[in-house]
Amino acid sequence: MITLDHVLIDHLVYAVPSLPAAVTDVEERFGVRAQAGGRHIGLGTRNALLRSRGYDPGDAVDGQRTTPIGTVLRWRLTVKQMAGGLAPFLISWGDTEHPARSAPRGLTLEAFHIEHPDPPSLAPLLTALGADVEIKPTAGAALVARLSGPNGGTVLR
Numbered sequence: 001m002i003t004l005d006h007v008l009i010d011h012l013v014y015a016v017p018s019l020p021a022a023v024t025d026v027e028e029r030f031g032v033r034a035q036a037g038g039r040h041i042g043l044g045t046r047n048a049l050l051r052s053r054g055y056d057p058g059d060a061v062d063g064q065r066t067t068p069i070g071t072v073l074r075w076r077l078t079v080k081q082m083a084g085g086l087a088p089f090l091i092s093w094g095d096t097e098h099p100a101r102s103a104p105r106g107l108t109l110e111a112f113h114i115e116h117p118d119p120p121s122l123a124p125l126l127t128a129l130g131a132d133v134e135i136k137p138t139a140g141a142a143l144v145a146r147l148s149g150p151n152g153g154t155v156l157r
Contacts, residue, residue, distance in 0.1 A: 023048050057090050073099055086114055086141055087125050110153065111146040 016022035027033040034048035057078035064074045077091040112133065116122055119135035126133055142157045 019046060019048060026050070060090075060092075067099075067102075073097075086116060086122060086143060088129065088131065107147050107149045109145060110148050113144050115140065115142045115144055117141065 014022065014026075023034045032050055034050045037047040037049040039046040060076045060078050062074070062076055064072055066072050073093075074096045075091055075093050078089050114122065114126075114133055114135045115138040116135055117137065117139060119137050122135055126135070145156045147154060147156060
């Protein structure tokens, strides 16, 4: 038996004998027209895409730093939300070992939520990212994390 309780589906492939006919069929059945995705060189196939969930994370840029012991960490991340937005930026560590593996142990994230004066304005963006985060209505905007460690717990805003 296969269960999908903890599986994140990236995309579905729908193989068809005629791509133009399938694009028309899907548009008629669901009300969304797929856009041309391109040809797969050397495979003799091509595609049309409907994967967008309504969020453009922006362009990815390369980053790197050298740790105190001389290890070079490399990553790619989106910079659209880096200007103080409340939506998460996206990061790929590629072949670099995730830095959390060598970070000091002892802290636990007990809770996390977002505070914002207009929660409905953030909901579509977070839904598009698949982020199941509570948004509490408040006068100001903040990311709020409750952490606990050997000396007790505290809240970071």
